[in-house]
Amino acid sequence: MCGAPAQAPTLPAHVDLSKETVIYGVVSAADGSPVPAAYVRLLDGTGEFTAEVVTSATGDYRFFAAPGNWTLSVLHASGSARRPVVAIEPGLVEVPVTLA
């Protein structure tokens, strides 16, 4: 993995990062401001739905996935975005997403 994340996600107690693959980040508008209440979907390597979360007041989302290929699909009243994600090993994978 490439260095420490800019901002570590808030994790529940007892989460073992040697076992959990945490895909996380901030959803932002084109002007850089965070977007709360955006719907973030995690799709698996075949494009099938795996999970969905709603971004927090600070635009944050977080998934507990596994090593592999994933896609993030984000919907909000103000725009949408798709981002491919590759998780090589357990640990933190930060993926910021900007809506278009």
Added chain:
Amino acid sequence: MSRSDALVTADWAEENLNTQGVVFVEVDEDTSAYDGGHLPGAVKLDWKTELQDQVRRDFVNKEQFEQLLSAKGIANDDTVVLYGGNNNWFAAYAYWYFKLYGHADVKLLDGGRKKWELDGRELSKDAVSRPATSYQAKEQDTSIRAFRDEVVDAIGTKNLIDVRSPDEFSGKLLAPAHLPQEQSQRAGHIPTALNVPWSKAANEDGTFKSDEELRALYADAGLDTSKETIAYCRIGERSSHTWFALHELLGERNVKNYDGSWTEYGSLVGVPIEKTA
């Protein structure tokens, strides 16, 4: 049952927010969602603290359910319209639960919170209180609830539908990916189960697909509608969504939801498990 009996649109809901005898009820996994804004006049049900017994693993009993609905101000002849986050998973679970205890008129808001928010419709932070009622529940209708022994007996004889994501079905993941993966039970699925993820029954805005699309989905997956069907997931909420699609929208009979689901089955001693990951 049919679609018009069981499902209401966001437009219908907006027009009926103040209709006498219609009670909107929000049910979420994230129970703080309601406090951040809810449909005007809607009351909140906490699926974890209010619908589950707080000591043993089971539902609240008939008397507790009566006390709960009475305190929420829900009467026997009210039309209850359920909605929530997570694409209505927990609202569908509550729908099934209301049916289990015999509520006559219960409906699901198509698309739930997600569609409502994406449409930019009004959300309110006002506190809601309704006058108490004297709710009378019926005995549980176990024709829609499956228990573990029946599930084990169903292997190879009835339809088993595993509605979790393909990665949970194969055993790669143990929980939906918004939750930590470390769990005590084994990974995999019940032998002979079909994997038809709940999400295939829904559009991306959270609304249900059309009856024609749903029929094609389950036919293509190999569901034999001449047999009884048991749906399961991890804790029984996503399989309520599929139970709703099969039993309430398509009108299939003999469909049960296994609320013990993988957190029970995957912890049973000695039962067969298939794993493909």
